[in-house]
Amino acid sequence: MRGAVIHGTKDIRFEDRPDPVVTEPTDAVIRTVAACVCGSDLWRYRGIQEVLESTPIGHEYVGIVEQVGDAVTTVKPGDFVVGGFLHSDNTCAVCAKGMQANCQHGGGFDGCQAEKIRIPDADGTLLATPGQPDADLIPSLLALSDVMATGWHAAVSADVRPGSSVVVVGDGAVGLSGVLAAAQLGATTIIAMSRHEPRQRVAREFGATHVIAERGDAGLAQVRELTDGIGADAVLECVGTENARAQAVAYARPGGMIGLVGVPHGDLPTDELFWANKGIRGGVAPVRAYLPHLLDLVLRREIDPGKVFDLTLPLSEVAEAYLAMDERRAIKVLLQP
Amino acid sequence: MRGAVIHGTKDIRFEDRPDPVVTEPTDAVIRTVAACVCGSDLWRYRGIQEVLESTPIGHEYVGIVEQVGDAVTTVKPGDFVVGGFLHSDNTCAVCAKGMQANCQHGGGFDGCQAEKIRIPDADGTLLATPGQPDADLIPSLLALSDVMATGWHAAVSADVRPGSSVVVVGDGAVGLSGVLAAAQLGATTIIAMSRHEPRQRVAREFGATHVIAERGDAGLAQVRELTDGIGADAVLECVGTENARAQAVAYARPGGMIGLVGVPHGDLPTDELFWANKGIRGGVAPVRAYLPHLLDLVLRREIDPGKVFDLTLPLSEVAEAYLAMDERRAIKVLLQP
Structure with missing residues (x-):
C-alpha cells in the first residue's frame, strides 16, 4: 500500500x-x-x-x-x-x-x-x-x-455551561471546533479571536456571537466590553504559545476557567492565576x-x-x-x- | 479601646x-x-x-x-x-x-x-x-x-463531589477545614497528610478516612495504594510552598483537580500539569x-x-x-x- x-x-x-x-x-x-x-x-x-x-x-x-x-x-x-x-x-x-x-x-x-x-x-x-x-x-x-474532540475538551475543561461567556483563542480547526463545542454546551456569548475572514465565517457558522480581530490591550478592551467589564467565564486556549496563553489568562474573569489544549510552548503566570482566582485545566483530549x-x-x-x-x-x-x-x-x- | x-x-x-x-x-x-x-x-x-x-x-x-x-x-x-x-x-x-x-x-x-x-x-x-x-x-x-471558608474554597476549587477521592496537603487549621469540607461535599476517600498527632486526631474527627505521615516517594506510594494506583480525583493544597505544591500535583490522578489556597511561595510545573491533564484552581477564598x-x-x-x-x-x-x-x-x- x-x-x-x-x-x-x-x-x-x-x-x-x-x-x-x-x-x-x-x-x-x-x-x-x-x-x-x-x-x-x-x-x-x-x-x-x-x-x-x-x-x-x-x-x-x-x-x-x-x-x-x-x-x-x-x-x-x-x-x-x-x-x-x-x-x-x-x-x-x-x-x-x-x-x-x-x-x-x-x-x-x-x-x-x-x-x-x-x-x-x-x-x-x-x-x-x-x-x-x-x-x-x-x-x-x-x-x-x-480537532472536534480537542475543541470539546477545551470547552469541558473550561467548565463551559449554559449561559457562559466564552472567549476562544486560536482560529485554527481546533479553535473553531471549540466555538462549536461552546455553542453545544449552551454558552450564550461566544467570542472568537480571529483576523482571518474565512475562519471568521466558519466561527460564525459554528455559533460565535462576536469576532474580535484585535490583539493585546485593544482586544482585551473589546472582550471586557462584551463581558460586563470583567472578562469571560471561560476561555479556550487552542494555540499553546506563551503569548496566546498569556492572552487567554487576561481574557478570563476573576474566578474564570481557562481550558488548555494548545500544546504548551511557554510558561503560565501561576501567581497571577492564584490572585485572580483563575483556574486552568486541560491537556491532550x-x-x-x-x-x-x-x-x-x-x-x-x-x-x-x-x-x-x-x-x-x-x-x-x-x-x-x-x-x-x-x-x-x-x-x-x-x-x- | x-x-x-x-x-x-x-x-x-x-x-x-x-x-x-x-x-x-x-x-x-x-x-x-x-x-x-x-x-x-x-x-x-x-x-x-x-x-x-x-x-x-x-x-x-x-x-x-x-x-x-x-x-x-x-x-x-x-x-x-x-x-x-x-x-x-x-x-x-x-x-x-x-x-x-x-x-x-x-x-x-x-x-x-x-x-x-x-x-x-x-x-x-x-x-x-x-x-x-x-x-x-x-x-x-x-x-x-x-479558615473554614478557605478550606471549603479549596474543596470547591478541586471539584470535590460525592464519591471523590481527596488528598489534603497541609495539616494547619485550613487543611483540617479542607478535610471537613471534603467530607461535607461527599468525598468517600479523604487522605490527610499529617505527621502531628493532635492534628491527625482533628483530621479524623473531621472525616479523614486515612492519615499519611510520610512525604516524598513513600507518601506518594501510599496515596496511590489508596486510589487504585492512579492518584486522587482532588487534591487540596493548603500550604503554598514550592515543595507542598509539587507534592499536591503528584498526588492528583490524570485528569484530577488541585484546589490551591496556600499563598503561593513557589512555581508550579505547568507543562507536567498539561501532559497529565491535571488542573489547578483556587486563590483567596x-x-x-x-x-x-x-x-x-x-x-x-x-x-x-x-x-x-x-x-x-x-x-x-x-x-x-x-x-x-x-x-x-x-x-x-x-x-x-
Whole structure:
C-alpha cells in the first residue's frame, strides 16, 4: 500500500509502505476512507520539531475494518469506524475516570495518512457507526478523530455551561471546533479571536456571537466590553504559545476557567492565576471519552464539524496538502485515498 | 479601646488604640466577641514579610454590631454578625459571579485582634445570625471568617463531589477545614497528610478516612495504594510552598483537580500539569459567597469547624497566642476580649 512518510523539514513523500497487519490480538487493520493533516503535523514539517528518521505520518482517520485480532469483540470486518488519535484500552483505572488520553496502557500511533492503518487496542479506541454513514457525513466523522474532540475538551475543561461567556483563542480547526463545542454546551456569548475572514465565517457558522480581530490591550478592551467589564467565564486556549496563553489568562474573569489544549510552548503566570482566582485545566483530549456523544450529534446532523475542511485532495497529493496548510491557504485539508 | 499592634518581628503588643468609628455610610462598627490568630499573620511575626511600620493586626472576628452608617440595611445594632476577612460590596459584576474575594470595590482590612472593629461595606461583608447564638457555637462561627471558608474554597476549587477521592496537603487549621469540607461535599476517600498527632486526631474527627505521615516517594506510594494506583480525583493544597505544591500535583490522578489556597511561595510545573491533564484552581477564598451555607451548617450543628481552636486566651494575652502558634504548641488560638 501507499502512505505519507516525512523524511525531513518540508519533505513529505507519498510512497510504498508495507501493508499493515494484525500483530496483537487486540489490533484491527482498517482501510482508510478519509484522513487529514493536523496543525501538530506541521511542527515536524516546519522543522520546529526535528525529524530524526523517516517516519510514516498522520494520526486522524475514518475507515472500514478489514481485519481484527482474536481478542477484538466490538468491531468487525466491514464496520465503518471512527477513532481517536491515541489508542487506549478504555478499561484501566484512568480510562474509567474518562481520561483515555492518559490510559495506563495506551499511547500514540503514526502513519494514518495512508491507504491502510493498524489500530492498536481496537476495542478501546474505535467506535463503529450503525451501518454505513452517508457520504456527506465523512468530513464531520473525520473531524471527531482529533480537532472536534480537542475543541470539546477545551470547552469541558473550561467548565463551559449554559449561559457562559466564552472567549476562544486560536482560529485554527481546533479553535473553531471549540466555538462549536461552546455553542453545544449552551454558552450564550461566544467570542472568537480571529483576523482571518474565512475562519471568521466558519466561527460564525459554528455559533460565535462576536469576532474580535484585535490583539493585546485593544482586544482585551473589546472582550471586557462584551463581558460586563470583567472578562469571560471561560476561555479556550487552542494555540499553546506563551503569548496566546498569556492572552487567554487576561481574557478570563476573576474566578474564570481557562481550558488548555494548545500544546504548551511557554510558561503560565501561576501567581497571577492564584490572585485572580483563575483556574486552568486541560491537556491532550481523551477522544474516546467524548466519541459516543459527538458521534451521536454528527449522525443526528446536530453538529457539522467537517466545515473546518476547506480543501479536499487525493491522498496521493499529501505533499500539497501540507504546503497548503503551511502557507495558510487552507484551514484543514481532507485527504481521500 | 485596646487591640493588638505589630511593631516588628516577634513584637506584638496589646495597647490603646483609637475607638473605631463609622467613617463611610456603608460602614459598621462591631464589638468583638471573639478573634483569633491566622497562619498568615505569622509571616510578619516571623519576619518573612517585613513590618515597615507599626500596624494593627488580625482579620478574623465575630461580634455584635454597635453602630452602622446610614446606607447599611442588612445588619443593625445588637445583631450578632460573622463576616469575611475581606470586605466586598456583594453587588459588583465579580461578586455576582460568586468571587467576592476579587470584588471590584473590595479589599482587605486589618486590626481585628481588638475590642472593636470597623467593617467596611457592612452589607456586602457581614451576615447576621438569627438571634444570639449559643455560646458553644462561637468558635465554629469564628472559624467561618477565614479558615473554614478557605478550606471549603479549596474543596470547591478541586471539584470535590460525592464519591471523590481527596488528598489534603497541609495539616494547619485550613487543611483540617479542607478535610471537613471534603467530607461535607461527599468525598468517600479523604487522605490527610499529617505527621502531628493532635492534628491527625482533628483530621479524623473531621472525616479523614486515612492519615499519611510520610512525604516524598513513600507518601506518594501510599496515596496511590489508596486510589487504585492512579492518584486522587482532588487534591487540596493548603500550604503554598514550592515543595507542598509539587507534592499536591503528584498526588492528583490524570485528569484530577488541585484546589490551591496556600499563598503561593513557589512555581508550579505547568507543562507536567498539561501532559497529565491535571488542573489547578483556587486563590483567596470568597468567604461571603460560602457564608450563608456554612453558617446554616454551623447553626444546625452539622459541622463543628471550631475544633481547630485548641487554645483559648484572653485578648490581652495576644502576644502569647502568637508565640504558641509560632512554636506549634497550638493549631489555632481563639482570643476573647
